[in-house]
Amino acid sequence: xxKITQTQPGMFVQEKEAVTLDCTYDTSDPSYGLFWYKQxxxxxxxFLIYQGSYDQQNATEGRYSLNFQKxxxxxxxxxxxxxxxxxxxxxxxxxxxxxxNYKLTFxxxxxxxVNP
Amino acid sequence: DTGVSQNPRHxxxxxxxxxxFRCDPISEHNRLYWYRQTLGQGPEFLTYFQNEAQLEKxxxxxxxxxxxxxxxxxxxxxxxxxxxxxxxxxxxxxxxGGWYNEQFFGxxxxxxxx
Numbered sequence: 001x002x003k004i005t006q007t008q009p010g011m012f013v014q015e016k017e018a019v020t021l022d023c024t025y026d027t028s029d030p031s032y033g034l035f036w037y038k039q040x041x042x043x044x045x046x047f048l049i050y051q052g053s054y055d056q057q058n059a060t061e062g063r064y065s066l067n068f069q070k071x072x073x074x075x076x077x078x079x080x081x082x083x084x085x086x087x088x089x090x091x092x093x094x095x096x097x098x099x100x101n102y103k104l105t106f107x108x109x110x111x112x113x114v115n116p
Numbered sequence: 117d118t119g120v121s122q123n124p125r126h127x128x129x130x131x132x133x134x135x136x137f138r139c140d141p142i143s144e145h146n147r148l149y150w151y152r153q154t155l156g157q158g159p160e161f162l163t164y165f166q167n168e169a170q171l172e173k174x175x176x177x178x179x180x181x182x183x184x185x186x187x188x189x190x191x192x193x194x195x196x197x198x199x200x201x202x203x204x205x206x207x208x209x210x211x212x213g214g215w216y217n218e219q220f221f222g223x224x225x226x227x228x229x230x
Contacts, residue, residue, distance in 0.1 A: 004158075033216055043205060045159070045221035052216055091158045095215070101172045102215060103149060106158030 003027065004092050004107035012113050013082045020067070021077040021110045023092030031097030034075040035104060036066070039089040048090075051075055082114045118142060120222035122208050128228045129198055136194045137225045139208030146212065148191050149219060150183060152176065153205040162206075165191060198229045 005024045013019035025034065036048040051059045051066045059066040067076040079086055089111050093104040121140045129135050141148050146167050151159035162181070164172045167188035177183075180198075185191040195202055205226050209219035 035218060037221075042223070043226070044223045045207065045209070047218040047220070050216060050218060093158070097215075100166060101164045102147065102211065102217075102219075103161040103164055103172070104151075104159070104209075104219060105161070108156065109158050 002107075003105045004094055006092055006107035006110050008110045009108075010111045010113070012115060013079075015084060015114055015116050016081055018078060018080045019082055019112065021079070021090050021092075021112065023075045023077065023107060025073050025075060025092070025094050027073075027094065027096055029096045033095040034066070034068070035093045035095070036064070036075075036077045037091045037093060037106075038086075039091060039109070041088070045091070049077065079112075084114050084116060087112060087114045120208055120210050120220050122206075122222040122225050124225060125223060126226050126228075128230065130230050131198055131200060133198055134194065134196045135198060135227065136192055137206055137208075137227075139191045139193070139210075139222055141190070141208070141210035142220055144212065145210035145220070146188065147210060147219075148185055149209040149211075150191070150193050151207040151209065153207055153224070154203075159207050162193075195227075198227075200229045203227055203229045 032053045034051045038046045049061045049064045065078045089109045091109045093106045148165040150162040153159040165185040180196045183193045205224045207224045208222045211219045
C-alpha cells in the first residue's frame, strides 16, 4: 500500500487565488511527521511546512498552511494568494517514528500551474 | 553558499561504466541521506549516514551501489556497471538531530545511462 497518496497529478489556479493540494497518508505509527516540499523545474527540493502527529494546531508558514485531519489521515497543503512563482511540483512526505533514521517517504507529487 | 552542494550536476555515461557522485553537506549537519528520483515520481530513499556510519540501506540499493562518508563530512555514491534503469536524479539531503527538523536538499545529479 502507498504510504503517501497524492491524487492530483496536476492542478491549475489563477494568480492571487487560493489552492489546496491533497495528501493522504497511511501509517500505524502514532508518532509521525508530515512535510511538504516544492520542486521547481530547476530540481532542488525546497522545504515548505511541517506538521507533527501530536501537534494540536494546523501548521502555518506565511502563505502556506496545512489542513491536518488526523482521523482522515489527510494533510492537505493550502497556498493562499497564489503567485506565478508558485508554479512547481509539490511533494507530500512522511517521517515515521522509531529508530534514528529520519528518512522521508514521498508521494508522487502534484504539478501546480499558476495562470496569470 | 552554505547549502548542500552536489557534483556533477549532470552525468552522461555508457552502460557498463562506473560513475561516482559527490555530496557536500551543510557543515554542522551530521545526518546525510541519498535519494533517487525517477521521472514522474517522488524521491525514494536509498541510504542514510549518521556522521561517518552508514546506518541503513534501502532494498533499492543493489550491490552495484556503494556509498561512503569518510570523516563524516562529504559523501560519495558510486554506481558500478551502470544500467539504463539507473538513469535518474540522485538527490542528497542533510539534516540535524531534531526529529521534527526538515531535510535540506542539494540540487541533485542527473544521471543518463545510454
